[in-house]
Amino acid sequence: MLILTIIIFLFTIGLLVMVHEFGHFIMAKRAGVEVQEFAFGFKPTIWKKKIKETTYAINAIPIGGYCAMLGEEEHINHPKSFSNASVWNRIKIVTFGVILNLVLAWVLMTIWFWVLPSExxxxxxxxxxxxxxxxxxxxxxxxxxxxxxxxxxxxxxxxxxxxxxxxxxxxxxxxxxxxxxxxxxxxxxxxxxxxxxxxxxxxxxxxINKGPWYTAPIEAIKEIGSVIWLNLLFIWKLISSVFTSVKAPTEAVSGPIGVFALLYQVVGFGWLYVLRFIALLSIVIGFFNILPLPALDGGRLVFLVLEGIGGKKVVKSEVENFLHWLGFIFLLILMALVTYQDIIKWIMNR
Structure with missing residues (x-):
């Protein structure tokens, strides 16, 4: 069971991240932005092939992937640079990863409601x-x-x-x-x-009060909406706890270890529950990425919206990149704290 869970875990993380990155990739290509590298996993590289301007790669560490675009991190005066694309095209590139995460969740949830037994x-x-x-x-x-x-x-x-x-x-x-x-x-x-x-x-x-098979796509949309709403409530409680005496619901936060522990239990229920688990995780990843925090897609979206409203960049590229760097450091610290909490939970539950 442990080996199977590890395989499913790696597959799930790889799938969800690659779906997200493929969203950026496909929209960048449509907008005429040069994608320098589109890779599955993280280096060292096992295989790579350059087709036209893009290097496609498979890397050794199968826990994600990336889509590297020309001019993404710094302003480059080139017709195919991300920084030279229109604001609207950049907004589409930044947000389409989240959209594909939600589309994947909808497909998997539709399958869940379609094949779910009546009892x-x-x-x-x-x-x-x-x-x-x-x-x-x-x-x-x-x-x-x-x-x-x-x-x-x-x-x-x-x-x-x-x-x-x-x-x-x-x-x-x-x-x-x-x-x-x-x-x-x-x-x-x-x-x-x-x-x-x-x-x-x-x-x-x-x-189970199950409707006809053709209602599955609608039920899937309702379920996605419900999960997003619960996550919004969680964020609201988290923010409210800063200004009130109410304890923050931090015990509900899980990192990779917590997700793996939960998946280990889900695997025992069968493939249908694993499918639902992947769908829920895809929603959460999409939701988390669209939060308006520097280093996340949502943070980049905020700067793009401000640029669109003002007609020009409101914040210099150097300042924006520094804020994204700070956001990345914050996320690393947050991940370390959540992982520590997961380890404590795991030790207590043994």
């Missing part, structure tokens, strides 16, 4: 663990799946609760699944009248 196998997941109760004392955690209790399989969370209440004060053997690994725990139920084990639960399967 999914029911699984009982632990959503919360009360402090000081038997579950917490034997290291049962939120996001663990209940396989059985005393070898008895349950079809609903309500049945689990009824069973535990009926056996209050008794010792039980509970089998759970955590990160696709089965774990057996022994616990003595408390005499609590409503939750002897001290857990809250939810069901992840059951019947």
């Amino acid at each position: 999914l196998p029911n699984q009982i997941v632990i959503t919360g663990v009360e402090k000081g109760y038997p579950a917490q004392l034997v290291d049962i955690r939120a996001n663990d799946f209940i396989i059985n209790i005393n070898d008895q399989v349950f079809s609903s969370a309500e049945d689990v609760t009824k069973y535990n209440i009926a056996h209050s004060g008794e010792k039980i053997v509970i089998k759970i699944k955590r990160f696709n690994k089965e774990i057996v725990k022994e616990a003595t139920l408390s005499n609590n009248a409503t939750a002897p084990l001290g857990i809250s639960m939810a069901e992840t399967g059951g019947k």
Whole structure:
């Protein structure tokens, strides 16, 4: 399972980044901007071939790619330079990577809604663990799946609760699944009248209110809109936390390690869930890239919009490049902090 997850993870990151970069590439070509190199992965280079003005390359590190354009980083007075293209063409080049990420997500989500069965196998997941109760004392955690209790399989969370209440004060053997690994725990139920084990639960399967197959594209658009809206709410809460006493929801942020850990669980559910996972990740990558931060596509878009409104560059190229450099450093620091948080989570969940 681990090897399969690694392969899927590398494929997913490579696919999503290359789709994004292909958006920049195809729009640059249409606008007459010279693409000097279009590469999959990061160097060292395994294979490359120059066709006309563009070098196409496959590199050894398969976790992304890039589209290098003439005049992208500095002003070059050349008819095929990015910096000499019209503002509208540069806006299209900058934003089309995000658009293709959303198009890919729409295609994958459409497939998801199209082939989604009308009923999914029911699984009982632990959503919360009360402090000081038997579950917490034997290291049962939120996001663990209940396989059985005393070898008895349950079809609903309500049945689990009824069973535990009926056996209050008794010792039980509970089998759970955590990160696709089965774990057996022994616990003595408390005499609590409503939750002897001290857990809250939810069901992840059951019947699905599925429409006709031809509604799948519309449902996919709704789902993408919902994910974008949730991300906007998250950003709003993050900004609001700076000016209020409300704690920032930083625990919801994940880096590559957190994404890999989540994918490891998703792989156990089957290819259809992996498809949905890739779609969701494509939306998030597109959303993140369009944020108005220096070094991101959204940051570049802000400068282009200002130039379009003012009729000329509002900020000198040297200053803009410096701001993008600062933004890049900020993103590296942020990635390091998120990765550290992911490692701590991983250690705690082992």
